[in-house]
Amino acid sequence: MLQRLLGTFSRRAKRTHLGHGSSAPDLESPGRKVSSCLDANLGTAQALRGRGEDVVIRQLRLGKDQRLRAFLLFVDGLVNKDMIARDIIDPLLRVTNPSMGKLSDLVRHGILAVPSLKEATIWSQVLAEVLIGETALFIDGEPHALVLETRSWQTRAVEAPNTEVTIRGPQEGFTESLRVNTSLLRRRIRNADLRLEAMVLGRRTGTKVCLAYIEKLPEDRVLQELRRRLERIDPAAVLESGQIEKLIEDCSWSPFSTVGATERPDVAALRLLQGRVAILCEGSPFVLTVPHLFMEMFQSAEDPYIRRIHAVTLRCGRFVAWLASLLSLSFYVALETFHQEMIPRPLIITMMAAREGTPFPVAVEVLLMGAAYEIVREAGSRLPRPVGQAISIVGTLIIGDAAVKAGLVAAQVIIVVAFSAVASFAAPALTQPSVLLRLLALIFTAIIGFYGTAIFFAGLLVHLASLRSFGVPYLSTFVPTAVETPRTMPSEPLPVWSILTCPEETAPRDPAGNRAGTDRGGSENGGNTTT
Amino acid sequence: MKPLDEGRLTVRQAVLLMVILRLIHVIVFLPELTSPPANQDVWISEIISLPIVFLLALPVLALTSRYPEHSLVQQAEVVLGPAGKVIGFLYAWFFFHFTAITLSKVGLFMTAAVLPQTPLLAFTLPLVIVGASAARNGIGPIGTIAEVLVPPILLVVLLVPVLAIKDFDLRMFQPVLENGLGPVLHGGGTIAARMAEVAVLGMIAPLLRRKDKATRVAVGAFTLATFFVLLVTLPVLGVLGPEESRSRTFAYFTLIRMISIGEFVERIEMLHVLIWVLGAFVKLSVWYYLAALALAQATNLPSWRPLVLPLGLLAVVLSIYQFPNLPALIEFASYRIWAPYVLVFTTVIPALLLLVTLLRRTGRRKSG
Numbered sequence: 001m002l003q004r005l006l007g008t009f010s011r012r013a014k015r016t017h018l019g020h021g022s023s024a025p026d027l028e029s030p031g032r033k034v035s036s037c038l039d040a041n042l043g044t045a046q047a048l049r050g051r052g053e054d055v056v057i058r059q060l061r062l063g064k065d066q067r068l069r070a071f072l073l074f075v076d077g078l079v080n081k082d083m084i085a086r087d088i089i090d091p092l093l094r095v096t097n098p099s100m101g102k103l104s105d106l107v108r109h110g111i112l113a114v115p116s117l118k119e120a121t122i123w124s125q126v127l128a129e130v131l132i133g134e135t136a137l138f139i140d141g142e143p144h145a146l147v148l149e150t151r152s153w154q155t156r157a158v159e160a161p162n163t164e165v166t167i168r169g170p171q172e173g174f175t176e177s178l179r180v181n182t183s184l185l186r187r188r189i190r191n192a193d194l195r196l197e198a199m200v201l202g203r204r205t206g207t208k209v210c211l212a213y214i215e216k217l218p219e220d221r222v223l224q225e226l227r228r229r230l231e232r233i234d235p236a237a238v239l240e241s242g243q244i245e246k247l248i249e250d251c252s253w254s255p256f257s258t259v260g261a262t263e264r265p266d267v268a269a270l271r272l273l274q275g276r277v278a279i280l281c282e283g284s285p286f287v288l289t290v291p292h293l294f295m296e297m298f299q300s301a302e303d304p305y306i307r308r309i310h311a312v313t314l315r316c317g318r319f320v321a322w323l324a325s326l327l328s329l330s331f332y333v334a335l336e337t338f339h340q341e342m343i344p345r346p347l348i349i350t351m352m353a354a355r356e357g358t359p360f361p362v363a364v365e366v367l368l369m370g371a372a373y374e375i376v377r378e379a380g381s382r383l384p385r386p387v388g389q390a391i392s393i394v395g396t397l398i399i400g401d402a403a404v405k406a407g408l409v410a411a412q413v414i415i416v417v418a419f420s421a422v423a424s425f426a427a428p429a430l431t432q433p434s435v436l437l438r439l440l441a442l443i444f445t446a447i448i449g450f451y452g453t454a455i456f457f458a459g460l461l462v463h464l465a466s467l468r469s470f471g472v473p474y475l476s477t478f479v480p481t482a483v484e485t486p487r488t489m490p491s492e493p494l495p496v497w498s499i500l501t502c503p504e505e506t507a508p509r510d511p512a513g514n515r516a517g518t519d520r521g522g523s524e525n526g527g528n529t530t531t
Numbered sequence: 532m533k534p535l536d537e538g539r540l541t542v543r544q545a546v547l548l549m550v551i552l553r554l555i556h557v558i559v560f561l562p563e564l565t566s567p568p569a570n571q572d573v574w575i576s577e578i579i580s581l582p583i584v585f586l587l588a589l590p591v592l593a594l595t596s597r598y599p600e601h602s603l604v605q606q607a608e609v610v611l612g613p614a615g616k617v618i619g620f621l622y623a624w625f626f627f628h629f630t631a632i633t634l635s636k637v638g639l640f641m642t643a644a645v646l647p648q649t650p651l652l653a654f655t656l657p658l659v660i661v662g663a664s665a666a667r668n669g670i671g672p673i674g675t676i677a678e679v680l681v682p683p684i685l686l687v688v689l690l691v692p693v694l695a696i697k698d699f700d701l702r703m704f705q706p707v708l709e710n711g712l713g714p715v716l717h718g719g720g721t722i723a724a725r726m727a728e729v730a731v732l733g734m735i736a737p738l739l740r741r742k743d744k745a746t747r748v749a750v751g752a753f754t755l756a757t758f759f760v761l762l763v764t765l766p767v768l769g770v771l772g773p774e775e776s777r778s779r780t781f782a783y784f785t786l787i788r789m790i791s792i793g794e795f796v797e798r799i800e801m802l803h804v805l806i807w808v809l810g811a812f813v814k815l816s817v818w819y820y821l822a823a824l825a826l827a828q829a830t831n832l833p834s835w836r837p838l839v840l841p842l843g844l845l846a847v848v849l850s851i852y853q854f855p856n857l858p859a860l861i862e863f864a865s866y867r868i869w870a871p872y873v874l875v876f877t878t879v880i881p882a883l884l885l886l887v888t889l890l891r892r893t894g895r896r897k898s899g
């Protein structure tokens with residue numbers, strides 16, 4: 001017996017030695033079972049710990065005569081230590097006369113005050129649980145480990161989101177904790193039909209990813225396609241939902257994103273109610289939603305909460321501002337180089353006077369100032385706030401004002417570049433794609449005037465019209481749902497321009513008899529409802 | 532026989548597509564002014580052309596209701612058997628030829644009116660590349676593009692008469708019916724015969740989301756198109772007068788050039804060029820797509836996509852060689868050549884097909 005034990009030990013030791021640094025691959029092989037011999041398990045656990053100084057193995061001797069041995073395995077920092085001491089160790093030590101079989105029963109049903117408890121017979125299972133903060137309890141003679149829920153780690157509190165600021169509407173934002181995020185969704189959709197499907201992505205990081213949708217609302221097509229794509233990808237690491245987005249999007253070279261991301265639980269909940277699927281990722285406050293449509297770029301988070309007439313006006317305004325930010329540089333270049341006759345006479349005289357003595361062609365001037373602006377913006381957005389202000393002063397005063405005074409560029413170029421820069425922030429989701437598109441439009445226009453602008457615009461439209469997000473055309477107004485409603489599935493789809501006039505503010509109505517929400521909960525709990 | 536394209540059009544998109552096909556030619560070349568009666572009564576001919584075009588579209592509409600699943604090219608093969616392939620090739624040529632003509636139009640107009648020193652290819656090549664990507668994507672995206680682009684164009688066409696109203700002179704329309712009803716009727720006939728959209732209807736009918744709506748598309752498209760053509764012709768006639776407008780190559784362009792309100796809204800002809808190029812792009816993609824589709828259907832290819840690029844290259848070559856200059860294009864586009872050429876494809880061939888169908892009594896049984 002002793003010999004055998006020693007044998008196991010030395011074997012373990014050798015393995016540890018060999019597998020030093022790597023994660024001891026044979027231990028994680030899924031088939032490896034938890035032994036009924038405590039010492040074997042202890043050996044495995046110690047081998048696993050290796051240099052992991054935060055892995056704690058707490059050995060216990062139970063019973064009056066302390067004959068029964070057991071040990072706890074957990075990771076310090078991921079667990080609530082108070083809870084382990086108070087609700088696990090203390091009750092275990094109080095057990096007076098345990099016999100082997102009985103203790104297991106007692107533990108399972110009686111004495112431990114933990115919220116959830118399950119059995120794991122395979123080491124890889126045990127490890128997966130321990131690494132997210134659960135505690136594994138091994139008892140001598142039991143061929144399995146009991147996994148006790150003790151998870152408790154530091155998270156950021158729920159704060160107002162930084163990226164999507166609203167005046168009206170809830171001020172909660174998602175955090176880095178998946179559990180908190182799912183709770184934020186659950187709190188908004190109090191409906192048993194809200195499904196949360198868990199999966200693990202990332203070969204090395206083992207990141208927990210969660211699909212959220214409302215049962216029977218998304219089209220099967222979309223859901224299956226999403227599952228297929230998620231199963232097909234096999235990233236080494238997932239640290240942020242953006243990495244998943246890049247792997248599952250439809251068209252990776254397009255400047256437009258076909259997967260939506262939001263930091264706001266109310267927006268995510270609305271998207272779910274509209275028949276979309278959300279992807280929550282551990283460690284990321286950005287929740288992905290698919291399918292993602294072009295119209296969502298012009299939809300601000302508070303559109304559904306403000307009066308419709310203002311929502312429509314603002315959305316049209318955002319669209320016009322986006323077009324202006326895209327095309328104002330090109331229009332200016334086209335007017336000044338190709339079609340001067342369109343500029344009113346007093347204005348063209350002033351403009352020509354301002355251009356007097358500037359060395360470069362108009363297109364080059366615009367390109368230079370546009371590039372300078374992008375550099376200032378990029379530099380300013382990643383810096384700590386005090387330094388950022390310095391950058392903006394340098395940007396506006398030195399680069400803008402001095403360039404004109406020095407006679408490098410005409411003053412009107414600064415005006416146009418600044419206007420297009422400000423306009424590009426009206427639809428924040430489109431700020432990034434606009435940089436590229438603006439440059440393209442500028443090049444086309446610099447070559448052949450308004451004709452080039454028209455060709456650029458036509459090309460952009462062809463791209464947008466052919467783009468799809470999980471099978472739904474990018475330019476459509478609604479995401480089709482599996483529930484047929486008069487609103488989402490008219491015999492003829494709504495025209496493209498209803499993107500602007502018809503805010504997608506409400507969820508599709510369920511057909512009669514399938515009322516979602518608290519109604520059903522009430523009738524289930526309270527029995528009869530009077531109607 | 533499948534329609535090859537799984538994309539579908541809504542009635543609204545189909546109507547907008549067909550309206551823009553007609554309007555794009557009109558807002559630059561305005562061929563109505565030089566066809567009979569070629570005087571101040573042109574607008575009456577335009578109104579008369581509306582019922583006539585419905586008559587001319589009857590064979591196509593009858594065929595589509597008999598074979599709702601098949602395009603014009605496929606109907607020819609169903610009705611005539613292998614001999615129908617000849618007709619399929621004829622239609623492929625027809626659409627291909629119109630692709631080249633559209634390219635010529637853009638190139639020649641831009642070099643003539645906007646940027647005279649630029650070589651023609653600088654205009655046609657970028658356009659054909661964008662058109663090719665649209666044609667490859669199929670009818671669904673083309674319909675969406677039309678839905679985005681056509682309403683603003685129609686808005687501008689609606690706006691121009693309002694802006695030009697202060698120079699409008701009703702006396703320009705007198706005397707009404709100067710030479711009697713005959714020339715006006717003749718004019719109505721030629722205007723109706725020019726409408727190649729009838730053949731387009733025959734091709735896109737099986738691609739409609741609701742196949743029973745082909746007649747509604749025809750009614751909507753022809754009525755709207757005639758309305759907008761009137762909105763173009765009336766101000767031109769009323770401001771410039773019949774003689775002046777006839778002598779101008781681009782009468783509508785001249786009219787827009789004349790608009791000047793409060794020293795603010797003036798010299799807006801670039802707006803015209805902009806919307807015209809965008810509209811011509813939609814038009815080009817439709818012809819281009821139909822050329823590839825018709826050829827693919829005639830040869831029973833599984834897809835039209837591989838045909839797009841070769842056809843585009845050929846169309847560029849043809850667009851350069853067919854019309855050496857603008858007068859040659861205008862000569863071809865006049866009612867003497869254009870109207871009978873189009874009439875063969877819009878009415879004569881479909882009427883023959885319909886006749887054979889009726890004689891052999893096949894259609895209904897197959898469709899039912």
